[in-house]
Amino acid sequence: MFHTVKTSVKPYMKLSDLIDDNPLLLLMLQHFNIDFRVIDLTVSQLCLEYKISDNLFISIANLYNGFGTKENETFSKTDLLQVIDFLENTHVYYRSDKYPQIRNYITQLQQNHPAKELKLIEKFFDEYFNEVIEHLDYEDKVAFPYFITLLKKQKGKSDYVPYSSNDYNDHHTDIELKLQDLKNLLLKYVKIDGDLDLRRRLFFALYELEFDLYIHSQIEETILIPSGICIENEQEL
Amino acid sequence: MSKNYRPSLQIVVYETSQIIFEGLQTILYQSELDCRVYHADTLDHLKVTLENKPVNILITSYMMFLNLEKEIKKIRRSHPLLSIVGIDAGFIQKQSFQLFDTTFALYDSSEQIIHSLIKLDEKNQCLSSKKSEEDNLTDREIEVLTCLVNGQTNKEIADFLNISIHTVISHRKNITLKTGIRSQSGLTIYAISKKIIEIDDFLPDNLT
Numbered sequence: 001m002f003h004t005v006k007t008s009v010k011p012y013m014k015l016s017d018l019i020d021d022n023p024l025l026l027l028m029l030q031h032f033n034i035d036f037r038v039i040d041l042t043v044s045q046l047c048l049e050y051k052i053s054d055n056l057f058i059s060i061a062n063l064y065n066g067f068g069t070k071e072n073e074t075f076s077k078t079d080l081l082q083v084i085d086f087l088e089n090t091h092v093y094y095r096s097d098k099y100p101q102i103r104n105y106i107t108q109l110q111q112n113h114p115a116k117e118l119k120l121i122e123k124f125f126d127e128y129f130n131e132v133i134e135h136l137d138y139e140d141k142v143a144f145p146y147f148i149t150l151l152k153k154q155k156g157k158s159d160y161v162p163y164s165s166n167d168y169n170d171h172h173t174d175i176e177l178k179l180q181d182l183k184n185l186l187l188k189y190v191k192i193d194g195d196l197d198l199r200r201r202l203f204f205a206l207y208e209l210e211f212d213l214y215i216h217s218q219i220e221e222t223i224l225i226p227s228g229i230c231i232e233n234e235q236e237l
Numbered sequence: 238m239s240k241n242y243r244p245s246l247q248i249v250v251y252e253t254s255q256i257i258f259e260g261l262q263t264i265l266y267q268s269e270l271d272c273r274v275y276h277a278d279t280l281d282h283l284k285v286t287l288e289n290k291p292v293n294i295l296i297t298s299y300m301m302f303l304n305l306e307k308e309i310k311k312i313r314r315s316h317p318l319l320s321i322v323g324i325d326a327g328f329i330q331k332q333s334f335q336l337f338d339t340t341f342a343l344y345d346s347s348e349q350i351i352h353s354l355i356k357l358d359e360k361n362q363c364l365s366s367k368k369s370e371e372d373n374l375t376d377r378e379i380e381v382l383t384c385l386v387n388g389q390t391n392k393e394i395a396d397f398l399n400i401s402i403h404t405v406i407s408h409r410k411n412i413t414l415k416t417g418i419r420s421q422s423g424l425t426i427y428a429i430s431k432k433i434i435e436i437d438d439f440l441p442d443n444l445t
Binding site for chain 1: 276281282284285286288289416417418419420422423425426427429430431436
């Protein structure tokens with residue numbers, strides 16, 4: 001989001017060069033459970049080693065590089081199961097890394113400054129974080145198991161819980177809007193004296209989170225849900 | 238020209254020529270325009286960009302839509318606020334001009350190119366003038382905001398201020414547009430920072 005030179009990822013490109021261009025790809029590697037020591041591997045070599053299809057890897061890498069998903073791109077069931085793994089890993093990253101980090105910065109900030117608004121910011125963040133957890137739980141316990149059943153099922157009538165992709169979108173929008181509110185409050189309104197190091201760290205963490213949340217919803221909306229609908233339609237035939 | 242006056246422009250360049258794209262991008266970034274430039278080199282890519290980014294200007298050339306005039310019409314239908322700018326490469330036919338809101342020639346100077354975009358932008362400003370006023374709530378909006386952070390519903394606010402619910406909703410929209418804050422708890426913090434309300438009314442005992 002904050003880089004202007006965009007590289008469209010190709011199978012023959014070296015991972016180390018791609019990461020140099022856009023370090024945020026490290027987040028993607030981590031979500032794929034791929035080690036950061038990528039030696040001199042090209043995209044296809046790496047994919048072969050980790051048993052991920054080139055198509056899937058490149059589609060997601062291009063999202064991180066600022067492109068959209070191509071229309072009519074098709075993904076295999078194995079791809080989609082890997083997408084779910086990937087998304088589950090992003091949840092772990094939010095829960096155990098990004099949110100605690102941000103919470104920690106806000107607490108420190110609140111301790112350093114007597115401004116009472118900061119207590120409210122802390123409260124705002126906690127409420128927001130609870131909503132996020134609720135959404136992540138919903139995906140982990142309802143949405144993903146639904147997709148997994150759908151993907152592993154043989155042809156025939158289904159007996160899964162009815163599930164709507166609209167639920168998904170409502171949640172996302174809300175999560176993104178509250179984060180936007182938080183950024184705007186800190187950028188435009190709440191007065192804090194100095195403490196620039198801590199505040200910069202907080203901002204960077206918020207932008208990193210925003211970026212990954214955006215990619216996360218892009219993956220769901222442009223890869224997982226459309227493919228899910230295709231499979232549903234096939235099975236009904 | 239101050240940044241407050243001009244909200245940032247989101248421009249997508251739909252053009253297969255890398256030379257033209259990069260040249261244009263350089264001119265745009267070096268100009269006074271507060272803009273963000275995206276590149277699309279296929280029609281699919283263009284559509285995805287238009288779906289996902291808040292693009293206000295599309296720059297393209299007639300050649301990109303040769304025999305595909307219908308596509309431009311489709312894009313206009315699904316993105317009514319989008320302005321489309323044509324690059325005149327010197328061999329453009331007259332009738333193709335009407336496809337675009339404005340055009341500039343490939344051999345124009347950077348000042349001329351920027352000028353044509355500014356003129357286009359000024360036209361669009363009238364459509365979204367509220368956005369540029371930013372953060373100057375009217376007295377009425379402040380009243381609505383105060384009720385809102387006090388936890389009153391739209392109906393209660395309407396009764397209290399003796400206005401229709403519809404008016405309350407439109408005030409709320411404007412408040413969000415001007416402040417950039419949507420949630421009620423966010424607006425509470427805004428109101429306190431702006432000293433519209435007293436903080437002590439909003440801190441529960443366990444927080445003070």
